[in-house]
Amino acid sequence: MKKPSSRIRDEIAKLQEQLKLAETREAERIGRVALRAGLGEIAIEDADLLAAFEELAARFRKAGGRTSRPVPPAVAPGAATGPDSEA
Known part of the structure; x- marks a missing residue:
């Protein structure tokens, strides 16, 4: 049985919202x-x-979603990270 066009439109609207x-x-x-x-x-x-994000996306696509090296833990902005940092 074919769906009426109104039902298809409703499904499309739901999918667009999703x-x-x-x-x-x-x-x-x-x-x-x-x-x-x-x-x-x-x-x-x-x-x-945008160009930088596109390069990053290409890198991850090439690596199958994973990088070949471990990703360092996130550091809070402004946190001391180098040997010259004050303790």
């Missing part, structure tokens, strides 16, 4: 990670930031 929510969750996650990495404090043009 997509919107999924994209929002993904954007918030990536935004939080970017802020933790200190990107919020850097003056950078959107085009440059």
Whole structure:
């Protein structure tokens, strides 16, 4: 039995809402990670930031979603990280 077009439109609308929510969750996650990495404090043009994200995405796609080296733990912005840091 074929579905009426109104039912298909309703399903499409529900899927569009699900997509919107999924994209929002993904954007918030990536935004939080970017802020933790200190990107919020850097003056950078959107085009440059987009290019850097595209390079990062390509790197992860090439590595199958994993990097070949361990990722260091996140450090709070402004935290002492080097040998010249005051204790």
